[in-house]
Amino acid sequence: MKRIVKHTYLESRFFTILIGFVFLFIMAYQIPGWLPISIFLLTVFGLLVLTDTLLLFKQNGLQANRVLPKKLSNGDNNPILITLHNAYNFNVKLKLIDELPVQYQKRDFQILTALNKLSDKKITYTLRPLQRGEYHFGYLNVYVTSPIGLVTRRFQFGHNAMVPNYPSFLQLKKYMLIAFSNKLFEFGLKKIRSIGHTMEFEQIKDYVPGDDIRTINWKATAKRNQMMVNQFQDERSQPIYSVIDKGRVMKMPFKGLSLLDYAINATLVISNIALKKQDKAGMFAFSKQVSNKVSAERRPSQMNQIMETLYNLDTDFAESDFSRLYIDMKRYLNQRSLLLLYTNFETLDALHRQLPYLKAMAKNHVLVVIFFENTELHKLTQKTAKNTYEIFEKTIAEKFIFEKKQIVNELQKHGIQSMLTAPEDLTLNTINKYLEIKARGLL
Incomplete structure (x- = not known):
């Protein structure tokens, strides 16, 4: 009773x-x-x-099951499947209330549907998580109403299910397809085979005008009685490091995701593409000190190690120490590497404080400084100013946007590659930059 x-x-x-x-x-x-x-x-x-x-x-007339993925993909729409079975001998109306994780703070979620007698049904809805970590689901409440429609019976299923939310692994296949097609480049580059001077020897060939005389193979020349040169190809297994600033400048949110999460998602994708391109992928993060290090390797378990490291990464609200970053990089990175540095500079003064360390890193490695446009400022400049206060706001916003462009010019002036991108375009632009560097043979 x-x-x-x-x-x-x-x-x-x-x-x-x-x-x-x-x-x-x-x-x-x-x-x-x-x-x-x-x-x-x-x-x-x-x-x-x-x-x-x-x-x-009279009977246990309804069965329901919530099918959760093994892990959620941060910032993406993740499908959640609910299966229903009606064992009643009459049609029923259903109201589904799923107790979503506390991260959503959503208390009005419900699905209304109907189910014929002795039939099955599948319902799918999507969740877009915005914070990495554990997501705990409560009960799946199903309220059943008969054709009479005076009384409702509540069924409860699937209490206390937990799903971890990882960096955006759903983007891996999407960008993998783009990266290995011809649809990614929009700046006129094409893939070329670059003749380099690395340790990876390819063949001995006849000398033609324009070949580097430093590659002449004198033994083969004496044997063939004609000029022969060594030909090399770019070494494939090159170290690609994603360097993530986890200081307080990366806590700024855009469309629900922090800059740190955008950088984490991009790191996961670019690491996967680098491994598929026969390069070595690694990463580390820094603020007051360098941490969360994953050495650049090409082993089969590399992606799992990178994903687990990114899963536990979070901001510490500290001022990032670029001098410590330079010291640790000089100590640990013995081979010339491509460094994709995810950080954010809002003013020229902020850049000038760190510029000596960036220049020092760029001497031994290919450094790409990646920082972010403030898309909210762009929206502000597009509005029509109606009073003096709005004119003042719009002018200040345009000043900050212009200063971001000055930062790009300042880095280029010192021979440092840079990329200014909107947060939502970060992954695609980073892949473009990586493929551009590979195509130009800069590494």
Whole structure:
């Protein structure tokens, strides 16, 4: 009995009819002939409520299951599947209320549907998580109403399910396809085979005008009695490091995701593409000190190690120490590498404080400084100013946008490659930059 009371709810139709009976009995005082009719109708109504309750609780008439993925992809739409089976001998109306994780702060989530007798149904909805970590789901509540529609029975399934939310692995396949097609480049570059001077020897060939005389193979020349040169190809297994600033400048959110999360998602994708391109992928993060290091390797478990490291990465709200970054890089990186540095500079003064260390890193490595446009400022400049205060706001916004462009010019002036990008375009632009550097043979 306790179970029935706990899971029984009265529909709005029940209260509407009950209010009708109140008016009917009030009128019965004025019209005595209506009293027996009112009592009879009330008795019929009570029997209908009892019948409705017995129909719903006679058997365990509904089965439901929430199918969760093994892990969620941060910043992407993740499908959640609900399977339903109606064991009742009549059609039912359903209201599904899934107790979503606390990260969503959503208390009005519900799905209305209907299910024919002795039939099955699948329902899919999507969740877009914006914070890495554990997501705990509560009960899947299913409220069942019979054709009578006076009483609702509640079923509860799948209590306390936990799914971890990882960096955006759903983007891996998407960008992998783009990276290995011809649709990525928009700046006129094409793939070329670059003749380099690395340790990877390819062949000995006849000398043609334009070949580097430093590659002449004198033994082969003496044997063939004609000029022969060594030909090399670019070494494939080159170290590609994603360097993530996890200081307070990366906490700024755009479209729900922080700059740090955009950088983490881009790191996961570019590491996967680098490995597929026969390069070595690695990463590390820094603020007051360098941490979360993954050495650049090409082993099969490299992507799993990078993903697990990125999963636990978070900002520490500290001022990032670029001098410590330079010292640790000089100590640990013995081979010339491509460094994709994800950080953010809002002003020229902020850049000038770190510029000596960036120049020092660029001497031994190919350094690409990646920082972000403030898309909210762009929206502000596109609005029409209606008063003096809005003119002032718009002018300040344009000043900050112009200063970002000055930062790019300042880095280029010192021979440091840079990329200014909107947060949502970070992954695609980073892949473009990586492929551009590979095509130009800069590494």
